Amino acid sequence: MSTAETRDSGISGVLRRHAEQQFAGELDELKKADARQRPANWEMSPWAVCTYLMGGTLENGFEVTPKYIGNRRIIEIAVATLATDRALLLYGVPGTAKSWVSEHLAAAVSGDSTRIIQGTAGTSEEQMRYGWNYAELLAKGPSRAALVESPLLRAMAEGRIARVEELTRIPADVQDTLITILSEKTLPIPELNEEVQATRGFNIIATANNRDKGVNELSSALKRRFNTVVLPVPATEDEEVEIVSRRVAEMGRALELPAEPPALEEVRRVVRIFRELRNGRTEDGKIRVKSPSGTLSTAEAISVINSGMALAAHFGDGSLRAADVAAGLVGAVVKDPVQDDVVWREYLETVMKERGEWKDLYRACRAVD
Numbered sequence: 001m002s003t004a005e006t007r008d009s010g011i012s013g014v015l016r017r018h019a020e021q022q023f024a025g026e027l028d029e030l031k032k033a034d035a036r037q038r039p040a041n042w043e044m045s046p047w048a049v050c051t052y053l054m055g056g057t058l059e060n061g062f063e064v065t066p067k068y069i070g071n072r073r074i075i076e077i078a079v080a081t082l083a084t085d086r087a088l089l090l091y092g093v094p095g096t097a098k099s100w101v102s103e104h105l106a107a108a109v110s111g112d113s114t115r116i117i118q119g120t121a122g123t124s125e126e127q128m129r130y131g132w133n134y135a136e137l138l139a140k141g142p143s144r145a146a147l148v149e150s151p152l153l154r155a156m157a158e159g160r161i162a163r164v165e166e167l168t169r170i171p172a173d174v175q176d177t178l179i180t181i182l183s184e185k186t187l188p189i190p191e192l193n194e195e196v197q198a199t200r201g202f203n204i205i206a207t208a209n210n211r212d213k214g215v216n217e218l219s220s221a222l223k224r225r226f227n228t229v230v231l232p233v234p235a236t237e238d239e240e241v242e243i244v245s246r247r248v249a250e251m252g253r254a255l256e257l258p259a260e261p262p263a264l265e266e267v268r269r270v271v272r273i274f275r276e277l278r279n280g281r282t283e284d285g286k287i288r289v290k291s292p293s294g295t296l297s298t299a300e301a302i303s304v305i306n307s308g309m310a311l312a313a314h315f316g317d318g319s320l321r322a323a324d325v326a327a328g329l330v331g332a333v334v335k336d337p338v339q340d341d342v343v344w345r346e347y348l349e350t351v352m353k354e355r356g357e358w359k360d361l362y363r364a365c366r367a368v369d
Contacts (some may be wrong), residue, residue, distance in 0.1 A: 016254065018114060019067075019107035026052065026064050027108065033058045039083050041159035041201025042109050046079045049108040053079075053101070067104045068097060069243045074229060075101070081227040082109060082161070087182050087204040089167070089226035095297015096231040097243075098207040102163050105205055110160040115151040119166035128152060128170075128177045129187060142191040152204070153187055159201030167206040168215045175222055178204070182225040211295055233298070237283065240271045240298055247302045248309070255306075257313045262305055262320040269361060270325060273352075274301050277333065277343070282351060289347050292333050292340040304328035326364035 020027060027043070030052055036045035044052075051058075053075045055066030068075060081088045082105065090098040106113040117127060130153050136146035155162035167175060181187055185198040206226065208218070218226075234240035244267050252261065272283060274296040281288050294300075308324035316324060334340040352362045 019103045020111055020113055023052075023065075023067075023104075023107070026062075027111070029058060029060075029062045030064065030108075033060060033062070039201065041199065042083075043111040044108060046083055049079050049105065050075050052108045053104055066246075068101055069239055069246070070232070070234065074231065077227075078105065078229050079109075081229070082203050082205070084227075085185070085203075086227045087178075087206065087225060089228045090205065090207045090231055091228050092209060092231040093211050093233065093297065094209050094295045095299035096233055097298070098209070098231055099165055101231065102165070102205045102207055106161040106163055109203075110155075110201070112160055113163065115155040115160055116163040116165060117151055119164060119168075119170040121169060121171065123170045123174055125174050125177050126150070128174060130189065144192065147189070147192070152181070153196055155204075156181070156185075156187060156196050156198040156202050159199030162202070162204050164204060164206040166208065168208040168210065168218065170216065172216045172219065175216065176219055179221055179225065182222075233278070237268070237271060237275060240275065240301070241268050243298055244271055244301050244305060248305045251302070251306055252309060255310075257309050258318065260312075260319050262309060266308075266320050266322075266325060267301075267305060269358065270301050270304050270329060273329065273347075274298075274332075276351065277347060287351060289351060290343040292335065292343045294333070294335040294340070296332065300332045304332050322360040322364040323367070326361065326368045330365060330368045 014021075030048045031044055034044045034048040036047050038045045042049075050072070051064055053066070053068050054072050055064050057063055078088055078090070078101070088105075090102055092098055103113045106115070117123070126148075127150060130150050131148040132142075133146045133148055136143070140146065149157075152162045152164075154160075164170075164178075181198075182204065185202070187196045189195060209215075234243060241264070245262075245264065248267070249261060276282050276289060277291055278296045280291050304325060305320070305328075307328035308320050311324040311327070312318055312320045330344065333344050348362060348365060352358050352365070355362075
């Protein structure tokens with residue numbers, strides 16, 4: 001049994017596999033072909049990490065699929081940052097693949113993307129640093145056995161990448177617990193009169209956006225300790241269509257949906273609607289339209305197509321049609337039942353209705369309304 005098959009055994013029934021499990025074969029091939037210098041405790045060289053993210057053909061002819069479709073220089077900067085002592089902050093509007101890139105970077109660099117802290121308004125300092133097993137603490141007092149290590153602390157000790165998702169959703173005073181870790185590369189444990197020093201290879205990848213409600217701005221002191229890389233929305237319609245098509249195909253296989261792959265034209269229609277509403281004008285620039293309150297990200301376009309495929313598979317003939325797409329499309333656009341409903345109805349009547357080849361989608365969306 002191959003290494004990849006061994007890793008896959010026992011996890012075939014998992015709903016969503018980690019990146020290092022899903023793409024174990026590609027990671028193994030890259031390691032075999034990688035003769036470049038590797039930073040301490042890295043699974044592969046920066047070149048190989050970038051190739052894993054952006055895709056390419058190895059010397060032996062093996063094809064590495066792209067995980068990120070966009071400007072290669074952005075990924076090169078991100079990887080180069082991780083090879084230094086500065087932490088990486090992936091910044092951008094919701095749905096620009098920040099978490100996706102973060103996961104794959106950690107998988108390629110450390111072989112483990114699971115050292116993760118999910119930022120929320122309720123994230124506490126203990127979740128960022130360490131906590132205590134109170135039964136053990138009361139029985140024997142403060143000790144290493146009573147210490148509950150956070151993913152961040154474990155990553156420091158092991159020389160791996162730690163991920164902090166949605167950093168700006170974490171309360172500001174909790175965010176600032178990272179300052180000592182990023183500056184001194186150490187985490188004091190005063191209760192034990194000890195500290196955990198970061199092993200070479202340790203770094204942090206954080207993600208953040210400034211569009212969601214409940215955003216807590218980063219302090220200047222914390223910002224200075226990150227190298228910020230902005231992930232933009234896809235530059236062209238073709239680029240966004242390729243991203244949506246790839247991700248839908250991957251998720252369709254993972255969910256084992258008994259539906260035909262979506263026709264490229266259906267994907268393109270959803271992407272064009274999202275881009276036009278997001279940009280406030282039609283693709284040809286002839287008609288100005290209002291933008292809804294939501295971000296209408298690429299991730300939401302993927303969700304609309306996946307939802308349509310599920311409808312087509314279980315309640316249709318297996319082929320994605322306008323009626324399958326319409327419900328998810330309306331739900332994605334109309335987040336505010338008053339403001340967004342006006343925006344959507346205006347787009348239906350002034351743009352979609354006038355496109356002769358979109359009559360089926362227009363009627364399906366009107367039926368949902």
